[in-house]
Amino acid sequence: MTLLTCFELGLVDALRDSPGLTAAELGKVAGAKPDAVEQLLLLLVKEGFVAHDEAAGTYTLDALAGVAEKDLQQALADLDMIKAVTLRQLFYLTESVRTGTTVGLKELYGFDGDLYGALAELPELREPWAKLMNTVTAHVDPWFFSQVDIPAGSRVLDLAGNTGLGAVNTLRLANSSGLRVTTFDLPEKEAECLENFRSHGVEEYCSFIGGDVFEEVPKGFDVVLIKHFLPMFDKSDVFRILEGVNKSLEVGGQVHVLVPVFPENLKETENYTVDFYPSFFIGCTMGQGGPQKLSTWQSWLEECGFTVTKAVTDDPDNLPPHALTVEAMLSATKTA
DSSP states (O other), X not given: OHHHHHHHTTHHHHHHHSSSEXXXXXXXXXXXXXXXXXXXXXXXXXXXXXXXXXXXXXEEESGGGGSOHHHHHHHHHHHHHIIIIIITGGGGHHHHHHHTSOHHHHHHHOOOSOHHHHHTTOHXXXXXXXXXXXXXXXXXXXXHHHHOOOOXXXXXXXXXXXXXXXXXXXXXXXXXXXXXXXXXXXXXXXXXXXXXXXXXXXXXXXXXXXXXXXXXXXXXXXXEEEESOGGGSOHHHHHHHXXXXXXXXXXXXXXXXXXXXXXXXXXXXXXXXXXXXXXXXXXXXXXXXXXXXXXHHHHHHHHTTEEEEEEEEOOGGGSOTTOOOEEEEXXXXXXX
């Protein structure tokens, strides 16, 4: 909040435009007392974001001066989403853990349900959440489709495909010809989904099926994609989803899964997945769910009747510097 507030007050932009400003001058920019500006900038100076010339009493940008505008905007999208969607709700994390529900949504917004239902009604949550998800998708989808092998001419089901952009990306990035891609999600997503197909000029190759994954997964598909969906649920519901997918596929059918992971040894490498996702899913999103080790996702697929043919984690060195999580892709085939 300290860092984000310095951006929201215009302090960073002011220092970029006019290096060497005093706290009093920055206070005029922010409409705040110089004393408060000094207090906020202590952290930025400590972290090397901003430099302070104590003799002159002036501030200049330090590390922030070298951050590209695109990277800066993506990092700010992270901070905006954390402010709007997580910080307030996590005041009720203890109650959410005990009840298995998103108590913060009920207490703060009067919404009885999960975050994904609330997004449709609450623009103050939807807008920062969508902005962040778009930055995540921009990196993750090209990597995901570079790892999967979808045979030409396949009938592809994008499970819980939301508003169809995953289907659009499947056609654009899968590097496979003759695909037919169907988005499967709740019926209320249909209108927006079909409009996205039209606006991207893919309505000839894409379709929509409305339904509930916990009731039945549509049959007649060669490949099922499950992206950013399984970690929303605890193990029992993950198994219900995977068993439903298994039942829907013929022997030899494929499933490709995209999930967040943390290292086999939590202390082995730097990985922010556990810093963010557990409290996010339990306290802010679903009241359940969370990331798992890659080996756990693999064993769950195998327990549900699949043979895992590929399991790979995105290289942390290739991630944007602001990335909150590390993703993994698992491919599996239905066995007899």
